[in-house]
Each structure stands twice: as structure tokens, then as C-alpha cells.
Amino acid sequence: EHGPAMLSAEPTMVEGGKARIEYRPLGPILAVMPWNFPIWQVLRGAVPALIAGNTYVLKHAPNVMGCAWLLRDAFKHADFPEGVFEVINVTPD
Template sequence: MSQISSQTHAISFNPATGEQIGQYAFESAAALDAALTRAAFAFGKWKRKPLQDRSRLLTALAGALRETSEAMATMITQEMGKPIAQARGEIEKCAKLCEWYAEHGPAMLDAEATQVEGGKARIEYRPLGPILAVMPWNFPIWQVLRGAVPTLIAGNTYVLKHAPNVMGSAY
């Protein structure tokens, strides 16, 4: 068995106590390639999913966030020392974000007529593909979802590389 170090694992410490609270092995190159391949494959299906279905899934995500709110807030507090009330508020803010995009996102993606020299044209919003996000530690759920939610409603997939000190929150 290999030695656990910051070269091989993301290690979470409780900043209030210095206690190690988690260790997460870094992905191998093969595992990373597999994840990127899955994201590309999933994109082919996700971009064809009707917008109303994507909206319903965001609403369901809001519910799931609220159902797991206490466990998520506790992990945020343990990993980064954020007061528990603020951590709970972060989760609720994320649930509201999901609901807002579920309600307003489809209209934001409607095609728009526009004038061009010599005629008419249309502006359309089309999915781009898998989006890679590299996140900081300070809002471990909010930072992720404020990027992921509009990305997902628009028909893209999302691959996350989170900060190593908040991997419990990432998982």
C-alpha cells in the first residue's frame, strides 16, 4: 500500500482542531480520461433532453439539497470552519438557485429574432459540450452550483475539479 501524502491524496483538516477528517486518493490518468469520456458521451444525450425535463431535474436537485442540508452544512463547517448557520444558508441559497433557473432558464434560452444587414436572422443558444470547472474552497457548494446549474439547464455537461481541502463537500 502506498504512503498517503498531499502528493497522492486530497487531505481535509478541520481548521478549528487541526484534526484530519478525510483523505481522498487523487484520480489516476486513466480514471480522469474515463470521466471525461463519460462527460462527452452524456453530453450527446443531455443536449437532446427537453428543456422542461432539465428544469424538472433542477427542481428535484433543490429538493435533494434541502433533504441533505444538515449533513452538507456540517461537512462545510468541519472542512473550512464556516459557522454552521452560514453553511446552512449556503445550501439554501443553492436550492433557491436551482429553483430560479428551473423557472426562468427556459425563457432565457429562447431563440431571439434579430435584424442583420439585408435581412433577418435568429440568435439561438446551443449547448457547447462538457464544461470543466476548477473551483476554490471558500463556498464549496455555492461556487460549484452557480456554475453548474446554468451550464446544465443550457444542455451542457459539467466536470468538476474541486479544491483539495474541501473534497468531502465536493463528494
């Protein structure tokens, strides 16, 4: 609920004038995550990225793919649009 306020444009002063800081989506974010903190670490990165209007592609460590699928299902259950949070399952090779 606080996301839009946190991402609103901020006026700032620059040498010789005024400016503003804007937060705009970057596009797809690829997150390659290690095995430790398999839920928290992903949420810590995914939630701000999604609030800012980006999509998120998670490549999790092979030994915690169950956590990746759980997170994908949680985002779907929370009514995030299809394709906003995706999981890819690839081998380290």
C-alpha cells in the first residue's frame, strides 16, 4: 500500500536549477539467487522491483527449486498478472 508514495517523483536542487528524481521501471530483472535464505532473499529483491513496475525472473539454486515454485505460486495467488514473476530452472552448466 505504501509503494506508490515511495516511488513518487521527488523535487531536488541541482547546480544552476531545479530537477526531480523519478523512479521508472527498468524492464525484466534477472535474479540469480544462492541457496541460503531461499525465501527472504528473493522477496527482498522481488517486491521492490515489482512495485516499481518491473518484471522478475528468478533463477534459483538447484537445491531450493521448491522454494522458487512456492514463491511463483504465492505471487499468482496474490493476483499478480501472469508473467510478472517467473521462475526458470536451469542447471549450473
